[in-house]
Amino acid sequence: MNFERRNLTDEQLLDLYKRLLKPRLIEEKMLILIRQGKVSKWFSGIGQEAISVGITAVLGEDEYILPMHRNLGVFTGRDIPLYRLFSQWQGKAAGFTKGRDRSFHFGTQEYNIIGMISHLGPQLGVADGIALANKLKKNKKVCAVFTGEGATSEGDFHEALNIASVWDLPVLFIIENNGYGLSTPTREQYRCENLADRGIGYGMEAHILDGNNILEVYNELSDIVASMREKPRPVLIEFKTFRMRGHEEASGTKYVPQELMDLWAEKDPVDNYRRYLTKQGVLRPEKDEKWREDIKAEIDDNLMIANTEAEIVADQEVELGDVYKPYEFELVTPGEETENIRYVDAVSQGLRQSMQRHDNLVIMGQDIAEYGGAFKVTDGFVAEFGKERVINTPICESAVVSAGMGLSINGYKAIVEMQFADFVSTGFNPIVNYLAKVHYRWNEKADVVVRMPCGGGTQAGPFHSQTNEAWFTKTPGLKVVYPAFPYDAKGLLNASINDPNPVMYFEHKLLYRSVYQDVPKDYYTIELGKATRLREGKDVTIIAFGAAVHWALETLDLNPEISADLIDLRTLQPLDKDTVYASVKKTSKCIILQEDSMFGGIASDISAMIMEDCFEYLDGPVKRVASLDSPIPFTKALEDQYLPKGRFETALKELMAY
Structure with a gap:
């Protein structure tokens, strides 16, 4: 040598x-x-x-x-x-x-x-x-x-x-x-x-x-x-x-x-x-x-x-307490001035104002810079924030998610945009095995938000239409947010970005340009883990999130005789059990509507929780309505059959008659 x-x-x-x-x-x-x-x-x-x-x-x-x-x-x-x-x-x-x-x-x-x-x-x-x-x-x-x-x-x-x-x-x-x-x-x-x-x-x-x-x-x-x-x-x-x-x-x-x-x-x-x-x-x-x-x-x-050091003594409270990094939510109340904007505009506005608020916030994704993203959510961002903070990525979701983790380690906040939620499968490993577990393993934050344009109703077929939230609600350490309205989309996105824990943030593509709402012009936050009651009723509790919330509203408008509590979950992890349980205990009947396919979806867990914790209050079985247990198809007739919207009214009336 x-x-x-x-x-x-x-x-x-x-x-x-x-x-x-x-x-x-x-x-x-x-x-x-x-x-x-x-x-x-x-x-x-x-x-x-x-x-x-x-x-x-x-x-x-x-x-x-x-x-x-x-x-x-x-x-x-x-x-x-x-x-x-x-x-x-x-x-x-x-x-x-x-x-x-x-x-x-x-x-x-x-x-x-x-x-x-x-x-x-x-x-x-x-x-x-x-x-x-x-x-x-x-x-x-x-x-x-x-x-x-x-x-x-x-x-x-x-x-x-x-x-x-x-x-x-x-x-x-x-x-x-x-x-x-x-x-x-x-x-x-x-x-x-x-x-x-x-x-x-x-x-x-x-x-x-x-x-x-x-x-x-x-x-x-x-x-x-x-x-x-x-x-x-x-x-x-x-x-x-x-x-x-x-x-x-x-x-x-x-x-x-x-x-x-x-x-x-x-x-x-x-x-x-x-x-x-x-x-x-x-x-x-x-x-x-x-x-x-x-x-x-x-x-x-x-x-x-x-x-000579003592062996570790198992403490369930300590174990569960370390799954997420402790975080003191900062409520920022909105001002009075509002504008009537689309869901996609609310998301864009939240991103822009968060970028202005956090100078260490970086957005990464395919075609998000000059092009403005597949849905134009980041249109104009490069001109305001520069290409150092609005970064086009190669088509390599796994390494981009991992890079978001590296940014977090080194003092930055990261947003990773999946062009479509379906494509997250190629970035699945670092999300569920690195981001989700890093705080529990060695007390490190994962200050990363993964944006997930998702959902059907646009005849985009099996690879651009999935609503795959159940892949992540099962994984301890991740937070999962799924707003249905522009107001919530902006406030929850801002709160997700502030949160030092990894957040999977679902945005339904069908809602992007079809749903309008009066939204405050300035910056505000909405606390994660808090559901909202959209309709007040006494006979049945309807639980939904994402586009399913709008399907439920349409059904109730067509059936004014049904007195229902309509709960929009907004956040799936953490889940607002208190609001769900209080409503079920009041109405004694419950139906859960989700866009995801039935087996293994979050509706199954919510149903099981209600059966275990509210059984004595129930006057009927907890019903679940979901998409077919098949991949989501392309042709409109097949997609309409796949989605649960057309089956919800019948299931609701059956429960009411039970």
Whole structure:
């Protein structure tokens, strides 16, 4: 192994050695503890330490790093107290996840480290968002994100590289090519000669470095990172290295040829660097031994702290209380001046006034800039707010949602527009596995609103007409808003943007230009989780949301003899149980109308809740009316049959006659 010190001082050389030594000695201790049954799971980075150590040494402490589960050197390089790491691995409270997630699945704003999730790919898009925030701040900071050669096959990898390249984001993409994805060798994972070659396709600078040579890592990255700070751009680095242990310890390495293990053992980054320093007269054996003793003592002392820490005691109230970030709603009352505007105008007006109110608010979506979006909601926004805050995106919903998360991490608010709610399926993973869980896992907010133009009635067919709120009401950690009127659309959107929790904000396309209402001209908010009673009655409770509210109103207008409470939920998560229950207890009958197909829809849960909590008040079964359990069709006759509007009146009258 060829080491070149360049202009590094002896102190710098020794500092890098100490940085290498600590994670290696911690790993050796962990392997002993695993055999003793004191640690349940371990993902070893033995043989790869030079990459984590080198990158962490190059970056400033205030620059974000997004590591994976073999990057212990990142955590030790940021001087996280070892007892906190040990507590994290033991699932204790002094760790970073309160026992809710394991190993390196955590982040910490205190140390500017943003941890992974098991789906791997989304963190690359998160790095894009962090880097976008850095670029908006003009702070000349770089963000580094790790991935393995296996995850480069994920769509998120390609989406994130494409976005970073198109937007000139200062992201250092790190590929640790360690030979195997669990047991799958690289020859079965990709066919290009080098993964760095993939940078060419994205117009991205790329390099191949020896991941076991700490001086090559440090020196080359020092030059690259300095250049990135002055000229913001993404750079892809493929580090050639090897995993000397199993994917995790239980996996073993029997699938690896012994001659390959022997070859890479000779390239050990710690042993080779120690021999180099000794040969150069920089490191004396007695100093090396002293450092090892000191680090081992530090490990033992901190293990003692973690071992003596009490086990976590389950507390249901605490668990449920951490699903969402606590938030003090700010009620802003509207002024008296109003104008009669369409639903789409109210949404646009809310967005504009929120952009004026929050100078850290960024909107991202396909064709939303000069074109103004598919429904012209953001028409004129670029002229007022600039392309830095109103950003056209490539067609890559997953990485864009992840970038919204990265913006939130780095001090911004993000709105992501799905061109149609149907397209959210390609961004589903980061929504339900990252945004929804991040506060519960490690106390981080996800200040992201995902706008969802949805719904049928426009003969747009199976891929542009879904109302898919049930995909998200099932996911703890998300808030789901679904207004039916322009007044509510504006006030609830403003409140959603203020809320630091992730919000899925549904806007029914059929209502965009068909529903008008007098709406205050100035900024105001409506609290999430509060339903509204549109009609007052004594015989039946009708519960609806979105376009279904208007279908219910039409039905009641045609049947004035029916005395009904009509409840517009407005927010599906959190759900206003109090208003629903109070109405049902008064009328003793209930019918729920939703546009989504029947099975698995939110009407089913509301029905079950009423049956469980209000059973003694009921004078009939809780009825559900919904679309057919089929995909939504295109032709008008088929779509009319699919939608529940035509069946609602009959079901309502049947319930009244029960």
